[in-house]
Structures are given as C-alpha cells and as structure tokens.
Amino acid sequence: MYLLLPGRHHLLTRYQKEYLNRLVKDGLSEVKNHLGNPLQISELPTAIIFAVTSANHNNTRRNPLPLYKRAMMIQDFSRDLEIPVFVIPIDDVGQSPNFASYTIKKIEAETEMSLSLTPKNTIVLCSTPVANLYSDLGFSILPVERIPGRDEKFITKLPWEILEGLAKSEVKMNSQTKTDLVSYMDPASVRLWDEYQVWDKIQMLFSDSLIGEDGDLTESRDYNTYVREMDLIAELKFNDTKNYILPGRIGDIGCAVGSWIKLASEKSNLFESDFYGVEIARHLFQVCEQRKENGEFRNPNVFFLRKNAVSGLVFPAGTMNTIHSSSLTHEIESYGNREKLLSFIQNRYLELAMGGVWINRDVVGPEDKDREVYVWFQDTDGTNLGQKPNSYANLKEYLDSMSTKERFFRFQSDFRKEEGYVLRTEVFSVDGIEYYRMKLADVCEFLSKKDYTDNWESEMHESFCFWSFSDWKTHLESFGFQVSPKSHAYRNEWLVENRYLGKTKIFTSDKEVPSSHEDLIPMDFPVTHMLLLAEK
Known part of the structure; x- marks a missing residue:
C-alpha cells in the first residue's frame, strides 16, 4: 500500500514525521480518514511517494525553493522512516480540475510505469482542498494536520502557515516568534534552510512588492507577443551597444529570451568571456533555459539565473566587467517605485569592478517634460x-x-x-x-x-518619461558613476x-x-x- 503526499514541500514539519512514523509502524486499520471514519485497511504501508508540485518553479513567493533543494530535504527527512521513499517532480499546470489525475499519470511516467497508483493500492495524505480532487477519483484520504470531519480545523500549523510566518518582517525583529515557528519544523528542514540561507531568501521574496506571487512583474502581459518583439529588435539593441562591451564577466539583467547574450557571445573578442543572463519572469527564464539546451549559444560559458535584481545584488560585489540592461529601468519605476529604482542603480554600481561599465538602453523623457x-x-x-x-x-x-x-x-x-x-x-x-x-x-x-x-x-x-537624460546623468553621478560622453538621448x-x-x-x-x-x-x-x- 502506497502513501502519496502531494504538495510543494518547501518545508517539512515534526508533526508530519510523527504522523508518517505512526502509519508505518502501527498500520492503517485504526487511522481515520478525512470524514472521521476508520480506514480499516489491514495492509501496512510499503512506500511513501512525495509528489513535489510546481517542481519547475522556484525563486517566487509561492515556490521559494528549487526542486533539487526540496528533494534533498525530503531525502534527509525520510532517513528513519524504515520504508522506501520516492520523490517525484510534478510540473506546474496552473489551476486545473484534472490536476489529481495529471499527478497520478505524471508519477507513472516519471517512474517508467513502475509506480501505477490506483484507489486500491494508494492512500492520499492531504490536508488542503486539493484532497477533494483525489477523493473524486476514488482515493481514500488521510487528513494529516486537519481534524477529521466537515469543519476546517487543524491539530497543528500547516507547513505553508509556518513559512509565511517566518517570512513576515516582524519575525526578523522578534527572536521568540521565530523560535516558536522553527519549533514546528523538522530538523531536516532546519538543516537545509541553514545551509542554503533560506531564511533570508523568503524574507526578501515576501517583502518585495514589485514581483508577484509567481515571480512576474505583471500578470497582464502577453508573453507570446513579447517574446516575438524581443527577438525582432535584438539585433538593433546589440548594434547600439556592442562597441562598449568590456570582455570578462558580462551580465545581462532583464535578459528576456537571451537574444542579446546570443549575439554578444558570437563576437570573437568575447569568446573567453563568461555570460550571465538574469531574468525574473518565469515564462522568459524558461525560454532561456530551453535555448541553452538547444545549443543556440556558441559560447559554452553562458549561464542563466532567475533572480531579482531590485532587492539586492545578483552578482558578487566588484566582480563584473560589463552589465547590460535594456528596457528594464522604466519597468522598475513603473511597477515598483522610485526607491526601488534608486536601489537598482546602487546595486549595479556595487557589482561592477573598477573600470567596469553599466550599459543601460531604455526609453527617456524630454528635457522640458513639464512644459x-x-x-x-x-x-x-x-x-x-x-x-x-x-x-x-x-x-x-x-x-x-x-x-x-x-x-x-x-x-x-x-x-x-x-x-x-x-x-x-x-x-x-x-x-x-x-x-x-x-x-x-x-x-x-x-x-x-x-x-x-x-x-x-x-x-x-508603464511610465517612460519620469526622468530626462540629464535627470539620469545626475542620479547616476550621485552614486559614484561617471557618465561617458558617448552616452546620448536620441x-x-x-x-x-x-x-x-x-x-x-x-x-x-x-x-x-x-x-x-x-x-x-x-x-x-x-x-x-x-x-x-x-x-x-
């Protein structure tokens, strides 16, 4: 009998460990299902399956951790469960009434048909309304943290409640509150969160009003149209900037679908350079990764990062020879605020090595904009x-x-x-x-x-005309930049x-x-x- 735990699994709890251990050791005959009725299943659990949903998403409020870190945490968590544990990635398919059915089929495909889950051989462990999707397919449901019955009552805090609690800014200021929340976490989660500094990461993700829950600047953009437009004007952007690129470590912040990097990596004087594309929009980042997998970049040293360049540094301080951004700074002003734009400028200054250059191509307002x-x-x-x-x-x-x-x-x-x-x-x-x-x-x-x-x-x-060219020059110089005389508005x-x-x-x-x-x-x-x- 399989135990299936579908969920995002960014955090595992002590209660979950205790619950699973009881099922493994005591069996399923007396445990109550989500309606409060005994399961009356005589078989003992033979394996536990963690279906990790939104496995292809990370670095967002809904999904702060990448799949590999979640899988590491689950394996550490499962060391003393005494039966086999499988970690199966389930990619995001949005809001779908068929998500439970999709998950079952995905598990079968990911395991090369060796795990075929049915209501006869699988019990689903779920405390959220997602359980209803599995119940509709005939699966028995164990409610884990949820008290059996019709009411929405819980024995303990849910993993997502703990994560959101730890993300609140006041937790950082109140050590007792943090200690209380951490006490719910399984040691495996605490170890991984410590080793990979997840505490700071979730505070950053939840405090940033610029980026939505799924890591996009705006939910109203048609990305199919946007990608076509980015590719069409990529050569124009590159020709405007190619003579100013310094070899070495080259970063393209807001790289869209990687078109500028693709053209830059083909320049003979940049063959020995390392290229780093930074993109926060999930749809565009996935295109970049796919293009790299397709072998579209001549330089093998091309790397893509899904990071937020507004909230902090995306490159180590003092390491970059060239930073490029195009049609990005006006979006920070538009979807964020002036404070975030100024922070973005300061971060780029800190990331550059001495003698390095930030090439910023964007829209601009007229000098006498208030006339x-x-x-x-x-x-x-x-x-x-x-x-x-x-x-x-x-x-x-x-x-x-x-x-x-x-x-x-x-x-x-x-x-x-x-x-x-x-x-x-x-x-x-x-x-x-x-x-x-x-x-x-x-x-x-x-x-x-x-x-x-x-x-x-x-x-x-989107606001294009908040600063004129001279306004830009003044603000850049206030952070220590020297604006090259080759800079110009046109x-x-x-x-x-x-x-x-x-x-x-x-x-x-x-x-x-x-x-x-x-x-x-x-x-x-x-x-x-x-x-x-x-x-x-």
Whole structure:
C-alpha cells in the first residue's frame, strides 16, 4: 500500500514525521480518514511517494525553493522512516480540475510505469482542498494536520502557515516568534534552510512588492507577443551597444529570451568571456533555459539565473566587467517605485569592478517634460466616440477601430489609473480646429504606447518619461558613476515616420491663449530613447 503526499514541500514539519512514523509502524486499520471514519485497511504501508508540485518553479513567493533543494530535504527527512521513499517532480499546470489525475499519470511516467497508483493500492495524505480532487477519483484520504470531519480545523500549523510566518518582517525583529515557528519544523528542514540561507531568501521574496506571487512583474502581459518583439529588435539593441562591451564577466539583467547574450557571445573578442543572463519572469527564464539546451549559444560559458535584481545584488560585489540592461529601468519605476529604482542603480554600481561599465538602453523623457504644449490629434483614421466595446471580439480589436483622437481619450482614462495618475488637458479651438493643452511628457507617453493595442492593459502601467537624460546623468553621478560622453538621448526615426507623422502634431505658443494659427509654433517630436554608459 502506497502513501502519496502531494504538495510543494518547501518545508517539512515534526508533526508530519510523527504522523508518517505512526502509519508505518502501527498500520492503517485504526487511522481515520478525512470524514472521521476508520480506514480499516489491514495492509501496512510499503512506500511513501512525495509528489513535489510546481517542481519547475522556484525563486517566487509561492515556490521559494528549487526542486533539487526540496528533494534533498525530503531525502534527509525520510532517513528513519524504515520504508522506501520516492520523490517525484510534478510540473506546474496552473489551476486545473484534472490536476489529481495529471499527478497520478505524471508519477507513472516519471517512474517508467513502475509506480501505477490506483484507489486500491494508494492512500492520499492531504490536508488542503486539493484532497477533494483525489477523493473524486476514488482515493481514500488521510487528513494529516486537519481534524477529521466537515469543519476546517487543524491539530497543528500547516507547513505553508509556518513559512509565511517566518517570512513576515516582524519575525526578523522578534527572536521568540521565530523560535516558536522553527519549533514546528523538522530538523531536516532546519538543516537545509541553514545551509542554503533560506531564511533570508523568503524574507526578501515576501517583502518585495514589485514581483508577484509567481515571480512576474505583471500578470497582464502577453508573453507570446513579447517574446516575438524581443527577438525582432535584438539585433538593433546589440548594434547600439556592442562597441562598449568590456570582455570578462558580462551580465545581462532583464535578459528576456537571451537574444542579446546570443549575439554578444558570437563576437570573437568575447569568446573567453563568461555570460550571465538574469531574468525574473518565469515564462522568459524558461525560454532561456530551453535555448541553452538547444545549443543556440556558441559560447559554452553562458549561464542563466532567475533572480531579482531590485532587492539586492545578483552578482558578487566588484566582480563584473560589463552589465547590460535594456528596457528594464522604466519597468522598475513603473511597477515598483522610485526607491526601488534608486536601489537598482546602487546595486549595479556595487557589482561592477573598477573600470567596469553599466550599459543601460531604455526609453527617456524630454528635457522640458513639464512644459505645456498644444496637441492636434488625427480624427479621420478611425471611429470617434460612441462605439461600444462589446461590439468587438476583444479589447485590441476595439482599440484598433479608434481614431488617434479617440484612442487618446481612452489613454487619458486608462494611463496609470491604478497608480492614481491624472492626465489633465484643456481644449482650445483655433481657427475651427481643436487643440489640447497638456504636459509634453503626457504627449510623449501617449505616442510611445498608442500602437501597443495587444498589450494595452500592461502598457497602461508603464511610465517612460519620469526622468530626462540629464535627470539620469545626475542620479547616476550621485552614486559614484561617471557618465561617458558617448552616452546620448536620441529619437527613434522609424517611430516618427511610421507612428507619429500624420497622427499627432505638437505646437508651442508664446500666447497664454492662442487665437490664430500664427500663434502656434510647430515643434519637432522629442527624444524617445537613450544609451547610457555608466562607468565605475
């Protein structure tokens, strides 16, 4: 008779050990199932199977430990259980009503059909609502920490309650609280957590508001679209930066799908270099690992790390010759806050060796971003007001149907609404034509996002124009960087030619209230991007 324990198993408890030992030594005949009825099974347990769910996830709040550390802990925990113990990885398949069935099939596949679990030969040990999925398949359930019966009552703390308790910041300040929580843990868990400094790791993961439970910056991004876009512009990004890469230890923070590293690793003067790609988004990290497995990187010394570069150092201090980041710093400002962005800058300075360079390519705001300008929007390139969203198959189709002018109104309503931002405008009619007065930064924000209709909800959180190029230079120098004179802000002319011209016109005026077209002075579209070479 098999005992199946499905769970994430980031932490094991003394109670679990005692419970399993009782089952192994005393048998199953008298123990009560989840409804409070004796199992009345005369057979003794012959093996214990730990099904480690979310085995392909790590470094997140839901799954702080990688599979290999969980497996090490389980094997240490199981030394004195006196019957065979199997550790079977179960990859994450999201919220699925068929998860129990999938787990049983996965165990069979992982063991090359040697473990075929059925309701006749397996008892499931589970104290959470997941037990219902196995019960529906006919398996008997032992509730472990849960008191048998209909009520949600427990004999002791659940592993996840202990982990979350240890992650709270006040635990770090209160040694007695930590001691109490640790007392629930099995020594095998304490040993592994000590050896691998898991205590600090979970405090960092749970305290970081920038990253979601599964380790992503945003849950509204379409990663299929995002990956295609990253690969399409990889060569452009690389050509902008390739002349400034210093050989040695080279890190790409926010490496997306590894395209920049792939191109850099092919340069003959960098063959002896070591490359480190850092990516927190789970979907993108998995693509990087797969590309490496496929042999797409010419340099064998390419390594990928799933780490958070905001909360602390991702490389040892003073070790990096080149750090590269692209289209990342604005996301830290957008999804985090100013404090996190400043922390990110400081961490990069600390990681660089003397003479090293941080190459930061990103969007940027205009120098006079708070200046008020007058804006004309095209209104004949789509519908104008009154269209109902439910008339369209999806949000993208609805947005694509709009004129530039109508899409601006939607942008004005949506842009950083959740963050409390209010985009203010004032309408003027000059010689029968409508113009809108607003801050130049707000115009630039609209222009930079108006065509990303397939990722609109995600884009509405992102701020591009919070700093101008000179603002960036000032902040970098305050941390000790020297900004190379080769650094510069520039305008993406493709965007101007293909996205801006004919859609929007920007004017300035010397008059408080322009009364004719002579009062409006045409203005060039401002800079859109920057290349910053921050040297230590």
